Amino acid sequence: MTRRRAWSVVPYLFIAPAMVGFGLFKLYPIMEGLRLSFYEVRPIARTQDFIGLANFAELVRDPVILKATVNTLLFNLAVTPVQVVLALGLAVLVNRKGRVLQAFRSFFFMPAVISLVVASIIWKLMYAPDSGLINGLLIAVGLPAQTFLTSQSQAMASLMGMVVWKGVGYWMVILLAGLKEIPESIQEAAIVDGAGPGRRFFSVTLPLLSPTLVFVVVADTVINFLLFVPVYVMTQGGPSEATTLLMFEVYRNAFVYTRFGYAAAISTALLLVIAVAVSIQMRFLRVEFEY
Amino acid sequence: MVEVRVENVRKTYGRVEALRGVSLNFRSGALTAILGPSGCGKTTLLRSIAGFIEVDAGRILFDAEEVTGLPPQRRGTAMVFQNYALWPHMTVFENVAYGLRLQKVPAAEIRRRVLKVLELVEIGSLADVESRKPSALSGGQQQRVALARALVVEPKVLLMDEPLSNLDAKVRQRLRVELRRLQKQVGITAIYVTHDQEEALALADTVVLMNQGMVVQTGTPQDIYLKPTTAFAAEFLGVSNQLEGEVTDGKLVVAGQSIPYTGTARGRVTVIFRASDVQMEEPSAPPRGGTVALTGVLEESLFLGAHYRHYIRLADGMVMADSPDLRRPGPFRLVLPADKVQVYGEHKT
Numbered sequence: 001m002t003r004r005r006a007w008s009v010v011p012y013l014f015i016a017p018a019m020v021g022f023g024l025f026k027l028y029p030i031m032e033g034l035r036l037s038f039y040e041v042r043p044i045a046r047t048q049d050f051i052g053l054a055n056f057a058e059l060v061r062d063p064v065i066l067k068a069t070v071n072t073l074l075f076n077l078a079v080t081p082v083q084v085v086l087a088l089g090l091a092v093l094v095n096r097k098g099r100v101l102q103a104f105r106s107f108f109f110m111p112a113v114i115s116l117v118v119a120s121i122i123w124k125l126m127y128a129p130d131s132g133l134i135n136g137l138l139i140a141v142g143l144p145a146q147t148f149l150t151s152q153s154q155a156m157a158s159l160m161g162m163v164v165w166k167g168v169g170y171w172m173v174i175l176l177a178g179l180k181e182i183p184e185s186i187q188e189a190a191i192v193d194g195a196g197p198g199r200r201f202f203s204v205t206l207p208l209l210s211p212t213l214v215f216v217v218v219a220d221t222v223i224n225f226l227l228f229v230p231v232y233v234m235t236q237g238g239p240s241e242a243t244t245l246l247m248f249e250v251y252r253n254a255f256v257y258t259r260f261g262y263a264a265a266i267s268t269a270l271l272l273v274i275a276v277a278v279s280i281q282m283r284f285l286r287v288e289f290e291y
Numbered sequence: 292m293v294e295v296r297v298e299n300v301r302k303t304y305g306r307v308e309a310l311r312g313v314s315l316n317f318r319s320g321a322l323t324a325i326l327g328p329s330g331c332g333k334t335t336l337l338r339s340i341a342g343f344i345e346v347d348a349g350r351i352l353f354d355a356e357e358v359t360g361l362p363p364q365r366r367g368t369a370m371v372f373q374n375y376a377l378w379p380h381m382t383v384f385e386n387v388a389y390g391l392r393l394q395k396v397p398a399a400e401i402r403r404r405v406l407k408v409l410e411l412v413e414i415g416s417l418a419d420v421e422s423r424k425p426s427a428l429s430g431g432q433q434q435r436v437a438l439a440r441a442l443v444v445e446p447k448v449l450l451m452d453e454p455l456s457n458l459d460a461k462v463r464q465r466l467r468v469e470l471r472r473l474q475k476q477v478g479i480t481a482i483y484v485t486h487d488q489e490e491a492l493a494l495a496d497t498v499v500l501m502n503q504g505m506v507v508q509t510g511t512p513q514d515i516y517l518k519p520t521t522a523f524a525a526e527f528l529g530v531s532n533q534l535e536g537e538v539t540d541g542k543l544v545v546a547g548q549s550i551p552y553t554g555t556a557r558g559r560v561t562v563i564f565r566a567s568d569v570q571m572e573e574p575s576a577p578p579r580g581g582t583v584a585l586t587g588v589l590e591e592s593l594f595l596g597a598h599y600r601h602y603i604r605l606a607d608g609m610v611m612a613d614s615p616d617l618r619r620p621g622p623f624r625l626v627l628p629a630d631k632v633q634v635y636g637e638h639k640t
Contacts, residue, residue, distance in 0.1 A: 183374060183376065185372040185373075185374055185376035186376045186377075186378065188341075188343060188363070188370065188372070188376065189370065189372065189376040189377075189378070189437075189440070190378075190389070191343075191362075191363050191364055192341065192363050192364065192368060192369055192370050192390075193364075193369075193389050193390035193393055193440075193444065194364040194390060194393040194394065195364075195389075195393055196364075199393070203378075203389075204378060207378075207380040208378075208379070208380065210380075
């Protein structure tokens with residue numbers, strides 16, 4: 001091997017650890033999941049029978065999956081925009097100068113550093129019908145107690161409230177970093193031209209924040225599609241499947257009903273749904289400038 | 292055209308005094324360059340005039356109108372920034388038209404004025420200004436657009452914060468000439484901040500030299516360059532040789548050599564002279580009237596294109612001398628016209 005040829009191998013050696021990690025922990029599980037979705041897996045008998053598209057055929061007829069799909073889409077349509085708008089509002093607020101506002105940065109970010117399991121348990125306790133903090137406060141101000149997680153009409157909204165609270169601080173920090181990236185002179189140029197705060201926000205800040213905003217929207221969407229822990233801890237998908245999300249169905253089919261093939265098929269379908277949702281977002285949120 | 296007056300303006304950041312009682316008059320219709328090293332307070336002064344910085348004390352007036360407490364958008368200024376500060380998501384046309392749209396100028400009038408000002412700054416083809424984004428332009432063109440954006444709103448005062456420093460040397464020199472032409476053509480009061488002395492001297496009607504939050508010297512470019520009043524001014528304006536000396540009994544002792552001195556400075560002094568004023572003669576050459584001389588040994592000569600720069604070692608230091616021809620290393624007598632040797636007392640500023 002010539003010296004030049006030997007050197008040309010070096011870059012590949014540098015990226016090899018990352019590629020091995022990607023292959024083992026990302027690519028292989030995806031491909032294995034895809035393969036399993038065409039099989040009926042019996043873990044006790046240790047058999048795998050190829051059944052073609054049967055899992056997918058069952059999936060489209062399964063009323064629980066249909067309910068979970070609708071729930072997942074509704075959950076995303078509500079939670080992602082609310083989280084992003086609130087995070088943006090908070091980022092703009094704490095981006096202002098002032099010690100008090102800077103202290104609020106840590107305050108708003110705090111939920112992001114709490115374990116999701118712990119946060120789910122705390123909120124479950126807060127939502128408790130008789131002894132919960134929220135009902136205690138409602139009663140204290142003369143309002144009727146609510147059923148929250150035990151009611152079909154309120155459970156999903158209650159779950160959404162917790163998830164919004166948990167994620168908003170995290171996305172705020174990302175958006176704050178984006179705001180800090182916008183050169184001050186670009187804002188000042190608009191001020192000198194006579195633009196007020198509102199005009200400046202919509203005509204300068206928001207467009208220049210769009211690369212960060214696109215990342216936040218896409219990443220938040222993916223995370224919300226894959227949400228599992230709060231459902232598992234707070235509602236187990238109930239009452240009457242009111243809070244069953246697709247990811248929870250994956251878990252239930254795999255580890256409760258031991259239908260690994262069917263769970264893999266739901267995962268594959270979920271992957272496709274996410275891919276479609278993200279490509280729609282990327283199509284409409286294209287960024288065509290640099291600064 | 293307005294005159295800008297700054298009266299005893301002070302600004303501190305914590306313990307740092309950025310402006311220490313600055314008072315200045317910026318003549319109407321003239322281009323004034325504020326020159327000084329980094330951290331001298333020149334940008335703070337400009338941003339105070341723009342309204343981006345609230346001053347701690349003093350007044351800023353545009354003619355008779357006090358603007359000290361007014362926000363930037365109500366001062367009627369326009370600003371050209373070092374990094375252009377163009378809005379990358381808008382086209383060239385939208386960038387320039389932004390201020391006029393905020394003023395609710397009719398669309399046809401906006402179009403007329405934008406195209407006129409883009410023509411004025413010689414942006415090149417006007418055909419695609421409505422589709423091109425700033426990132427498609429070169430640095431020089433982007434700064435022209437920034438200048439057009441500032442001029443289109445017909446500001447009372449044009450403020451420029453090191454507008455050419457991000458450009459390469461060639462473009463910078465060309466734009467310098469065009470900036471001067473434009474300023475004269477429009478006749479606007481302009482304040483230009485720079486740390487580049489050549490730029491300040493080339494562009495300005497008046498140069499304000501600042502250091503440590505204070506005005507060191509104000510005058511025409513010729514005054515500032517030829518008659519620096521302090522050691523700092525002389526040093527900053529590129530007077531290349533600086534030696535420490537002492538004045539005793541009508542004699543100036545510098546580099547261990549004694550030369551006649553009739554000035555007023557006493558005790559420890561700084562002696563400054565330009566490399567271009569030094570004549571290198573053989574040690575045996577007869578002395579001439581009206582000159583002072585030092586002796587040293589030529590160690591190195593570098594060819595700089597227009598001339599050679601010679602490095603001559605004295606008893607306690609190195610001095611530079613320029614000449615059109617190459618000299619052989621060895622002892623030389625450095626002859627200077629007496630009036631070109633500047634002697635300053637110990638306090639530099």
